[in-house]
Amino acid sequence: MAVVFKKTKGLTDAQTHYCPGCTHGIVHRLVGEVLEELGVLDKAIGVAPVGCSVLAYKYFNCDMHEAAHGRAPAVATGIKRVRPDNFVFTYQGDGDLASIGTAEIVHAAHRGEKISTIFINNAIYGMTGGQMAPTTLVGQKATTAPNGRDEAHCGKPIKMSELLATIDGAKFVERVTVTTPANVRKAKKAIKECFKLQLEGKGFGIVEVLSTCPTNWGYTPQEALKWLEENMIPYYPLGNFRKPEEVE
Amino acid sequence: MEERITIAGFGGQGVMAIGQLLTYAGMIEDKNVSWLPSYGPEMRGGTANCGVTISSEDVGSPVVVDASTAIVMNKPSLDKFEPTIVEGGKLFINSSLIDQKAERDDIEVYYIPANEIAEELGNMKVANMVILGAYLEVAKPVKVESILEGFTKVFGEKKAKLIPINKKALEKGAEVVRKQMAATV
Amino acid sequence: MAKVLMKGNEAIGAAAMEAGCKYFFGYPITPQSELPEYMSRELPKAGGIFLQAESELAAINMVYGAAGSGVRVMTSSSSPGISLKQEGISYIAGAELPCLIVNIMRGGPGLGSIQPSQTDYFQATRGGGNGDYRLVVLAPANVQELVDLIIEGFDIADQYRNPVMILGDGMIGQMMEPVEFKAPKKRELPEKDWATTGTGGKRKPNIINSLYLQPEDLEEHNIRLQQKYNDIKKNEIKVESYNLEEADVVIAAYGTTSRIAKTAISQLEKEGYKVGLIRPITLWPYPYDEFEKINDNCKGILTVEMNSGQMLDDVKIAVKGKYPVYFHSRTGGMIPTPNEIIEKVKKIYGGEI
Incomplete structure (x- = not known):
């Protein structure tokens, strides 16, 4: 019997801890598939810092390195600098990358570290229970913003892709989402392009994935996808912000 | 035998350098040596100093608090370090830049017009070597040859061409101090 | 090898390279900046990497990554910078990685001064970061001993898979004394088969980690750490x-x-x-x-x-x-x-x- 579909070798058989309807699972699968399709699983080293993806070291079927909150780009820098022939990626959430780890991501991009970053933006702190993130939308409720994010009090949400696209060392910056099969295909294409960039030794690449957090948002998975499309995409427009040829 | 020397002056007068030369020379002669600089903002435009210990025993404290010799290249250094010299110790004053006399009478004091001699030799930068020459002549902590042997180690091979003028500066300093020694005896 | 006169901070760099350390991640701070300066000059000549990080936090996490990849790696700083590194040091100790950390102490608390002090004794010996961990803390008294302890420190770190700290002060960092580079006593060093190097398709993935969500697992991990610390107490005391x-x-x-x-x-x-x-x-x-x-x-x-x-x-x-x-x-x-x-x-x- 012909095999028409099977699980990627890029993921282990471990059952994930992610909540039902959370889009982390889809992104994991895409990353795993791309690693496998590019043939780099054997030389891949992933870095998973604190956040919902803290246990990602159990799920990706390659060497994995835990990192402290926000520090994945620094850890990945250490690995890539001593093992330039390996493929090194980080998998970070928005609290991690856009708040506590802004210095690390900005400077890794600035140095043009030849690493690839998957950035999950779900506009909330998931792991710690729904606190406000730097990416939480104005008016969006969170456990530390019970009346919704107040712009006068804590500013507008930060747009990391736009910010990183201003940095010369960042050679690939794209924002995608995984709300529909078409979007999932686009996301995979972006991840592949981003990863290839590292293999070609061109510099730093990042793919921001707008994601859902049904549990902390307080929606069903379907409602969450709808909320993302109606609220997040207008503020965080999808698309490519930087390709290598634009930089040169 | 233990010599504990404080060398002090403005930044740029080469006080750190002659300290290092002494230390290197001591090492070449298989003595125990240590060189400790002052460091930090005081070095930027202010006074710089270093302490050198040359000893036949292990060097204990590397901090020179009770100097057997002080070499002072400017007035603030004289004010600061004259009181730290042990009784019977030696003080070398750069009389080109310091027009005041030492206050203590329980130490040997030598007045060396280091800048003027350096100027006569045609290179203002060797004033430090002039006063070092005077010190070597009086205290003989290490041989002049050892100082010259250490020269390229401290200043780099590229500066080897400057050895002759530095040697001359050491000799001039020795000559000046010999006259003073003869006068005091 | 003949004796050379070296400044403490530079001697640290030379000794580390003598010990086979080719990677240095740091951030400038007085009174230890001659060390990163030395490494930036000398490491590239030896085929190594010097990288000035954006902060001490980043520097220690680069060390964490590099150590996890199985190489000899080090960082250095002075008191306030070492405080910033405590997060990474705790992770490195928890994940049981070997590395060398140099603290050239200056006065505190806070920004304090840049002059010599020994005020980080508690931080170094009690564990400045979170959790029940220990660093091997070596306190050299002269530049020769500094060199000897750096070279042996890398071996100790590798033998026990534990971070080693060299605790000096501004005085030893700044002073010049004669040094000689000597091989340390021979140790049986375990192979670094735990390192993240890529599986090469030949083994199961290696995971560098300090997270144990199950209390039973974390207790077991801590008991094992304590057994290791007891071995160090038995074997490594110097006085x-x-x-x-x-x-x-x-x-x-x-x-x-x-x-x-x-x-x-x-x-x-x-x-x-x-x-x-x-x-x-x-x-x-x-x-x-x-x-x-x-x-x-x-x-x-x-x-x-x-x-x-x-x-x-x-x-x-x-x-x-x-x-x-x-x-x-x-x-x-x-x-x-x-x-x-x-x-x-x-x-x-x-x-x-």
Whole structure:
């Protein structure tokens, strides 16, 4: 019997801890598939810092390195600098990358570290229970913003892709989402392009994935996808912000 | 035998350098040596100093608090370090830049017009070597040859061409101090 | 190899390279900046990598990554910078990775000063980061010993898969003394088969990790760590001592302060006083047992430190109340003088304190 579909070798058989309807699972699968399709699983080293993806070291079927909150780009820098022939990626959430780890991501991009970053933006702190993130939308409720994010009090949400696209060392910056099969295909294409960039030794690449957090948002998975499309995409427009040829 | 020397002056007068030369020379002669600089903002435009210990025993404290010799290249250094010299110790004053006399009478004091001699030799930068020459002549902590042997180690091979003028500066300093020694005896 | 005259900070770099360390991640801070400067000059020549990180936080996490990848790697800083590194140090200890961390201490708290101090003793020996972990803490007293301990420190780190800290001060970093590079005693070093190097398709993935969400697992991990620390206590204590059998007063001091104590002791000996010395070289593990060698008639132990009394606690633990413990302190970048110590010893002799 012909095999028409099977699980990627890029993921282990471990059952994930992610909540039902959370889009982390889809992104994991895409990353795993791309690693496998590019043939780099054997030389891949992933870095998973604190956040919902803290246990990602159990799920990706390659060497994995835990990192402290926000520090994945620094850890990945250490690995890539001593093992330039390996493929090194980080998998970070928005609290991690856009708040506590802004210095690390900005400077890794600035140095043009030849690493690839998957950035999950779900506009909330998931792991710690729904606190406000730097990416939480104005008016969006969170456990530390019970009346919704107040712009006068804590500013507008930060747009990391736009910010990183201003940095010369960042050679690939794209924002995608995984709300529909078409979007999932686009996301995979972006991840592949981003990863290839590292293999070609061109510099730093990042793919921001707008994601859902049904549990902390307080929606069903379907409602969450709808909320993302109606609220997040207008503020965080999808698309490519930087390709290598634009930089040169 | 233990010599504990404080060398002090403005930044740029080469006080750190002659300290290092002494230390290197001591090492070449298989003595125990240590060189400790002052460091930090005081070095930027202010006074710089270093302490050198040359000893036949292990060097204990590397901090020179009770100097057997002080070499002072400017007035603030004289004010600061004259009181730290042990009784019977030696003080070398750069009389080109310091027009005041030492206050203590329980130490040997030598007045060396280091800048003027350096100027006569045609290179203002060797004033430090002039006063070092005077010190070597009086205290003989290490041989002049050892100082010259250490020269390229401290200043780099590229500066080897400057050895002759530095040697001359050491000799001039020795000559000046010999006259003073003869006068005091 | 012939002796060379080197500044402490540069000697650290040369010794690390001698030990096969080819990777350095750091951030500038006085009084240790000559070390990253040296590494930025010398490492590329040897095919290594020097990288100036955006912060101490990033630097220690780069070390974490590099150590996890199985190479000899180091970082250095001075007190306030070491405080920033504590997060990464805790992770490195938790994930059991070998690396070398140099702290050239300056005065504190806060920004303090840039002059020498020993005020980070607690932070170094008790664990400045979170969790029950220990660093092997080595306290050199001269530049030769600094070099020897750096070279051996990398071996200790590899043997036990544990971070090693060199605890010096601004004085040892800045001073120049003759050094010779000697091979350390031979150790059986385990292979780094745990490192993240890519599976190469030949093994299961390696995971560098300090997270154990199940309490049973984390307890087991901690018990194993403690067993390792006990092995280190058994095997790695280093201490210099003398005159303990006949001394009337014993001075306890480490690092550069111990040299000032030695100068005081030889002066006191000339005057007929019998003074001993205990100089811990490993601050952790601490040489508690050495204090058992002190004779019963000793009048007291004088601890001398450039802080307000930190090793003092370990001395008190060591003597178990058997002798009075006195303390002489200078802080803020002030350095104790031999005369101050001599006076204190004479007062102990005279029963004045």
